[in-house]
Amino acid sequence: MPETTSRWSTLASKPLVWPVLALVALLVVNLVATPSFLSLRMQDGHLYGNLIDILRNGAPVLLVAVGMTLVIATRGIDLSVGAVAAIAGAVACVYIAGAEGQGSAPTAIVACSLALGVCVLLGLWNGFLVSVLGIQPIIATLVLMTAGRGLAMLVTDGQITTVNNDTFAGLGVGFVATLPVAILVALAVFALTGLVTRRTALGMLIESVGINPEASRLAGVRARTISWTVYVFAAVCAGLAGLMIAGNTSAADANNAGLWIELDAILAVVIGGTSLAGGRFSLTGTLVGAMLIQTLATTIPNIGIPAQSNYLFKAVVVIVVCLVQSPKARAAFRVRRAGGSPLTAKAGTA
């Protein structure tokens, strides 16, 4: 049956349309429930409001998701980011707690550098397992996902380590130029990653490795180095997120910091239209995905549904967004609506 290609259907096939629509829809729902939802107010030179909260609370997920996007683009996945975040927080807090000038800015800077240094090592470990030993990424990173929490516990001695350092706390709760530091850091990493991947050849090489590793290798691409690098990058992103989370509460909680953040990050990437099969990736999509997840988490209590059902709604949104993004699902839907028979596929067309 001939299908007239309307402007709508071309628009509908654009990958980012649906997540953006979902995001807008969620904001509208909130606006109906709370008419003042979108209002921003200035207080002591700081910007406050629901939108700012969403951005700030979503900053760690966005950071982790940016790293995850590149990993997924190489056909990989990194389940260990939550544990890495916990380790980063633990290392930084334990250092600060033990340092002489506990409250000084240099202490915080050394602590953060140390924590990120540890994250580089953890990323090297993941990358080694995946690209040198050839272990499946999901298994390789599962190692650190489970062992990493234990490592963080070792670092903190099993205690929740609290610190008193304004510079460090500033990562989570501070403001610079009216905006929360967390938002600025996350957006800076996002922009820098976009710049580096799209202004240099890195993005293209990552995609080429993700789409066809063997063809890339035969074309002279150092596929192994590239996949190793993205795991290090993902770990550093996770570390930054971990520092943010720890700064937010001025404490390192080895058990709960960054818990399940890997799943939110993977979700954000998938909602953003980057396929888990690797290849073409969209950092903008990841940004929209991360914001969608965070907005959803804000929406649920805002419209009077108990926060415990958040997970259920998240699941529904994910399924719906993924379905409408899939060309196959859309085609099947169109066919059914047009009253035709479902696609008659010949079995095993080789």
Next chain:
Amino acid sequence: MTQMDVQPTAEQDEPARGLPGAGEPGVPPIVEMHDIHIAFGGVPALSGVHLRLFPGEVHALIGENGAGKSTMIKALTGVYSIDAGTIEVAGAEQTFSSPAASQAAGISTVYQEINLCTNLTVAENMMLGREPRRFGGINGRAMNHGARKTLDRLGLQIDPASQLGEHPIAVQQLVAIARAVDVDCKVLILDEPTSSLDADEVAKLFEVVRTLREQGVAIVFVSHFLDQIFEISDRMTVLRNGVLVGERITRDVTELELVQMMIGRDLEALERIDREVAASDAKESATPVLKAVHLGRKGSLEAVDLDVFEGEVIGVAGLLGSGRTELARLLFGADTADTGELHVRTKKHRFRSPRHAIDSKIAFSSENRRAEGVIEDLTVADNMLLALQATRGWLRPIPPATRNRLVTQYLEALDIRPANPNAVMRTLSGGNQQKVLLARWLITEPELLILDEPTRGIDIGAKTAIQALVAELARKGLAVVFISAELEEVLRLSDRLVVMRDRRKIEERPNHDVSVSDVLEIIAGEARQEETTDA
């Protein structure tokens, strides 16, 4: 041993059965596939193919890649449904809607890749899905007993209770066969059963095959190894490009005839072909661009010596599995050689990865365009520039101006359509994809270009264009190693000819007045020598 009495063809009154030279054994066929047609998306894969299998015979199904062997097997085993034609098993017409239906009719298959569970025992693997039960559980003793009986029937000394994974691949292959014949099996299909076995293991496998033949099983044997086909088969069916070439009694066929049947064209027609390129005087400069000394790799290529000079096209001929691709991959470092040396110009090199070869100005276009060539989801421009970009490293992107100049230049020079640098690679036709890949390598300005089947599966226009390009590049001083299954093409382009067979180089000579039949003689002649030395 022969079980077939060649009778003067007492043909039944079926008009389409005009199969020359095929004798009729005294029994009716157990399987008769008649006038089979299968097409995928409008492209015919099989057109009117016949296949008869008689009880107690080994029937070789022969053809080059893409000839339709696998499609034929999958039609018989119910994996594909046929568009037209009939399949009769033991005289009754069958329509197999699934592999299970085909199995129920007594047709079993052992595929090239063994799909058994290495962590289960031999008996468990053999009885998987039909385990003897007792009190709601599996009866282990009965299972081992049953497995033992089948193994004994095949003359195999394998402990049914041992773990499958402990055994070498060859034994696992035998267990797979034992599993296949365990049920009431009338037809056994062996798809490339010997591709990963050494000579002793092949002998053991053939023993089992012979045992089964004596027990009246019809065996379909698919292999690229000609000597094995002649050793084990009683009858053969040859396919080419989805069309039946013929059914023959094996002992009435010479190797030369078989090679001709597989590749096509009869001898006289082949001899009339003129070479277009007069053998240009190879500029035998003192040092070759690339010199391979005893280059080899265990299990894939016996040690080969080869010199490639500037401005010279070396044509590599040989059947599939002869080692022609393996040679190319070793020269490029796609696989690492474990014996021998490579010299680029005067320097000795060891290629541990393609990257090393590329840095030494060597380029290689794989025969497997989809799996090892194109990056389907990237644009034409990105695909063209990938190799150059890889050598520059990610930090130094190709400047937009250079990028546009190179891409436009090669889109034009190679007449790539659509001439749109932003078209996604997967939307291009095979011929145009191949041209983009050629452009990818030419952009790196190589000194040696290795082309493995650059014209396979592309239309005639693109094919001639690529041939002309290769000739022109060589004239300008590029060294080319040109591999193709099409002998005409190899002979037309090459200055020097290398012939491969059974994973070794059997002949190297200047391409002066060499005809296709000469090459066929070389390929087949080698086998005849072997036969006489073996005897």
